[in-house]
Amino acid sequence: MNWTHKIHHTALTLLSAGLLAVSGWGASASPAQAAAAPAPACGSGDQGLLQELQAKLSSTQSAPPSFNDLQFLSADTGRAAGNGFMIGTSDGGCHFQEIYKGQWNFRQMDFPDNVKGWALASVQDGSAVYLITTSDGGSTWKRLSDKAVTFERIDFTDRMHGFGYNRTSTYYTADGGLSWSKISTPANTSGAEFSSRSNGWAVVTAPGSGYRIMKTTDGGSTWKLSLKSAFDYPESGRIYAKGDQVYALLYGGSGMSQTSYSLYASGNKGNSWRRVIAEDSAGGGPAPGSGAEPLKTGPASGKPGNMQLIGNSTAFLFGFSPAGEKVAVGRTYNSGKQWSNQPAIPGVDGMISFTGSKAGWMAMKGVNSSSLYATEDGGTTWKLKLTFKGTE
Template identity: 30%
Template structure:
C-alpha cells in the first residue's frame, strides 16, 4: 500500500497544483470584476454630482436673472418722480392709491411710504376702489380706463370712459360714469336717459336709482328716477337769484343724495350751497349756504340771506361722502397764506364743523376718507411739492405724513 501511494504521489501533487492555480485565477477575475464595478459606480456617482452641479448652477443663474430683471423693474418704477398728485382713493385706513403725471402708487402703511405700481403717459384724472383688490383709474385725454384685480400689482387697459363724470363701480363688472353704464368692466358703455336742462352730471347710484339737477329761468329743481331714467320726478324746487354754473351729486344709498349747487364767481370767490336727503327727497336739510361778495348769493337763496352754516374758505373744495351721516368738504381761499381747509358734518347735515387747521398749496385740494375717523388730505401746488396729511380722529387733528417730490422744471 505504501508503495502504491509513493508511486501515485507525484500525480496527486500535480493535480493539486493545477486546482490551486485555477482557484487563484477565479479569485483574480472576481477581484477585477469588483474593481471594474467599483469604477463604473464611481464614474456614475461623479456624473450624478456633475449633473447636480450643472442643474444647481443653472438654477442659480436663472434665479439671479429673475432677480436682476425684478430689480431692474423695481428700479425703473422707483425712479418715477412722484411729483404733483392729481387723484387719490383709499381702500381702508392703511391702504390706498394716488396718481399723477403718468404714474400710480400705492401705500400699505397709511401714507408713510409709497410703491409706484404703474408708469405710462398721460395724467391720472380719477381713481376708484371697490375694495382692496379691484381698482380703476382714468388716464389722460380720451379717458383711457385702467383696471386692476390684484390691488394694483398689475394694470391693464379695461376700456375707455365716455365722459369726465364721477366714476364708480358697484361690482367688478357694473359701473357708472355720470349717466353712462357699463356691465362688462368698462369695455362698453350705454347711456341712461336724463332730464332736459340738466346742469353738471347726473348721478346714478345703481341701475334704477338716479338724481339730476336742472335749471329753469329763476328756479333750481332736483329730480329723481327709480326706473333707470325712464321717468323723472321733481323732489326739490327752490327759487334762486344766482343761476347755476355747475352741480355735483354724491350718494350713500338708494334714498340718499348730497346735492352741491355751484353759483357765480368773482374776485377768486365762488358761491355754493349743499343740500342732503336721506329719504328719497321727501325732506331736505340745508347743509351749507356759502354766499360771497364776489360770487353773489348761494344758489337757492335770496340776495339778503345770511343765516345758515358756512364752510370755511371763499370757494368750494372737494366733497367726500362717507355715509348717510358723515360727509367732509374742503374749502379754499386763494387770497389767504394757507389756502386749504376742511369741514364736516356727522349728523346728516344738521350741524357743520370747520376744522381749526389750514394748509399750504395753491393748487387742487384732494380728499379721501376710509371711514368717519380716518382720512387723507393732499394739498398741491405748481411750484412746491404736494403734501399729504392724515387724520385718525375725524378731522380734528391732522399730521403731515408725506412730502412728494418737487415739480419738474420746464427746460
C-alpha cells in the same frame, strides 16, 4: 383741476407691509409667507421712495410729481396717483411703495376692491382722456378702447357694473367698461348721480326758472321733483347719495379765485331738505338757491371740493382757498342738522378720502408741493405723511 370726484370706501381685508413686499399690490400670499413677514416699525413713510420716483419722472417730464387723486379702502390701505405714477400703503402711511410709473397721467381712479380698478387718464400731457383698467392692483394698465371718452368721472360698484358721468349725461356698464348705455336724464341736467341702476338723482338748471333736484327710482324712465327754487339758479351741481343721506352741492358763479355755492342736505332720501351752507363771494356773486339762514361760509371759506358720505349720518366736505392758501374740511354727524368747519392748514387745492367717521386722508397741492395728510379725529387735525417738492 376739478377735484369733485366721488371716491368709494369699501371695507377690505388689509394687506400687511410684509405681504406687499413679498407679493406686490393685488397679489396673494400663502399664510406661511404672511406669518414670516416681520412687522415693520412705523417710519416717515418715505424711505427714499419719493426722491427715487421724482428722479425717474424728471427724465421723462418737466413737471414735478403731483397728486391728482387718492382713494383709501380702509384707514390703512390706499393709493394716490398723479402725473405718471401711483403709490400705495397698507400700514396707514408708515411705508409707501411705488405701484406704477409710466406714461399715464391719472385724472381719477376707482378701485371697488384692492385688485381690480379703472382710471380716467391721459397720455402724459395730452388732452385726450381714456378709460383704462388694471387687474393687478395698479401695476399694469390697458385701454378698454383706442377711442377717447367724454367721461369726467367714473364710479364702479363692483368688477362688472359702473357709471360714467359728464356734466349733462350719464352712462352705465354691466361688462366692466367694455360697452356703455346712456341713461335717460331730464332736460337741462347739469349734474347727476346714481347709487344703483334704479336709483338716481339729477340737478336740473334752466335760466329764468331756477333749479330743481329730481329723483328716479326706475332707472331714469320717470323723474320726480324732490327740491326746487325759483331764485339764483346754479351754474351746475353735484349730488352725493349714500344710504338715507343725500347732498346737493350747487355751484354759483366763479371769479377772482372764488366760487359761490350752496350745500343742501337730506337725511331721509330726499323727502325733506335743509340748506346747510350758502357762501357768497365777491368774484362769484350770491350763493345759488334759497332757504333758511344757513352757515355763511364753508370749510376754509373758499371753494367746495369733493364730499365723502359715511353711513346714514356722517358727511365731510373739502374746501380750499387758492388766494388764502388754506384747505380744510367741514363735517356733520347728523345728516346736516349741525355742521362744523374744521381748522384750516396751508394749501391751495386738494381732495379727501374718508373711510370712517374719524379716519381720513387728504391729497393737498401747495404753491410748490404736493402732499398726503392723514387724520384720526375727523379732520380737526392732520398729520403730514409725505411730500413731493417742486423746484424753486
